[in-house]
Amino acid sequence: MIRVLLADDETMVRAGVRAILGSDPELDVVAEASDGREAIDLALKHRPDVVLLDIRMPRLDGLEAATELARLGFGVAMLTTFNDDGYLERALDGGARGFLLKSGDPRELIAGVHALASGGAYLAPKVAARMISRFRGGRIGQARSRIETLTVRERDVLALLGQGLSNAQIARRLDLVEGTVKGHVSAILSRLGAENRVQAAIVAHEAGLGPVSRSGPR
Numbered sequence: 001m002i003r004v005l006l007a008d009d010e011t012m013v014r015a016g017v018r019a020i021l022g023s024d025p026e027l028d029v030v031a032e033a034s035d036g037r038e039a040i041d042l043a044l045k046h047r048p049d050v051v052l053l054d055i056r057m058p059r060l061d062g063l064e065a066a067t068e069l070a071r072l073g074f075g076v077a078m079l080t081t082f083n084d085d086g087y088l089e090r091a092l093d094g095g096a097r098g099f100l101l102k103s104g105d106p107r108e109l110i111a112g113v114h115a116l117a118s119g120g121a122y123l124a125p126k127v128a129a130r131m132i133s134r135f136r137g138g139r140i141g142q143a144r145s146r147i148e149t150l151t152v153r154e155r156d157v158l159a160l161l162g163q164g165l166s167n168a169q170i171a172r173r174l175d176l177v178e179g180t181v182k183g184h185v186s187a188i189l190s191r192l193g194a195e196n197r198v199q200a201a202i203v204a205h206e207a208g209l210g211p212v213s214r215s216g217p218r
Contacts, residue, residue, distance in 0.1 A: 002117040003030045005046060007039035007065070008054035008079060013102060017052065017079070020106040027113060036060030043074055049117045050075045052100070055087050063090050070095025075116040080127060088127070092198055099127040099198075115164035121197040122164040128205045146192050147207050154191075155209065157184040161197060162204025 004021060006029055008014045014032050021027045030046045033039035036053070037060040043051055051074050053062035066076045077098025078091045088099060100112045101124045112122035150158065153174075160170045167185060171178040185197070194200040 001028050002026055002050065002113060003028055003046065003048040004113060005029075005031045005033065005039065005043055005048040005051045007033040007036065007052065007057065007062070009034050009057045010054075013054070013079075017102075017109065020109050021113065023106070024110050027110065034058075036062055036065030039065050040068055040072075043069055043072070048074065050077065050098075050113050052077050052079050052113070053096075054079050055091070063087060063094060066091055066096045067094035070097075075119075077112055077116055077122065092196070095196075097121040097196075097198055098123070100124050101126060111164070115166070118169060119166035120164045120169065121161070121201050123198065123201055123205065128202065147203065147209075149191050150188060154184050154188050157181060158188050158200060158204050159209035161185065161188070162201045162209055164201070 004027055006014055006017055008017070018029050018032070021029055030048055031042040033042050035057045039051065039053060040060070051069050053066055053076060055062040055078055057065075062078060066078065069076050076096045077100055078088070078096050079100055079102050080088065081102055091099070098112045098116050098121060100109050100122070104124050104126065108124045112124065115122035147155065147158070156174060157170055160173055165173065167178050167181045170176070171181045174181070188194075188200055189196070192200055192203055194203060
């Protein structure tokens with residue numbers, strides 16, 4: 001069972017997200033918070049696998065709460081609207097590993113929670129498109145050209161990382177050991193100049209890396 005903590009200052013939003021997550025028998029919302037400070041307190045009490053944070057909340061906003069929760073080792077995803085894209089880079093720098101739209105496809109919300117719980121990252125497709133547009137010509141846009149320096153296997157790993165898969169899931173898909181995948185991910189981040197998996201996932205989306213088939217080492 002994947003334990004989820006939900007933080008949003010709007011009661012109706014929390015009710016809607018809880019209902020969506022409740023449709024998946026593998027997800028359990030163990031606590032709800034109405035501000036960032038309460039989210040941190042409840043996370044320490046209930047030890048959720050994933051914390052979903054609204055960005056704008058009283059007392060302590062989602063950006064500050066995300067930084068603290070990521071530092072404590074929790075998997076954090078931001079619940080965003082299209083008007084929040086100016087905050088996304090700050091959330092990314094603070095350690096958030098997921099970006100999910102409040103008004104998006106419910107299946108994306110569920111998929112995002114599963115990805116974070118398994119150690120991966122997740123970008124809702126519309127959020128990814130906004131972030132790519134925002135970063136184009138900047139550090140992420142510049143990193144795109146560096147994909148050409150990756151080996152074929154590293155591109156395979158990057159494509160799967162862009163789909164939100166964890167190292168263990170990538171290893172199973174490519175018939176590799178998890179330690180080898182970890183090494184590939186480290187090399188990919190270094191070559192792309194990306195600071196974390198989410199930035200690398202943005203590069204994967206921007207480059208249009210497609211699905212990867214199962215195959216042996218290369």
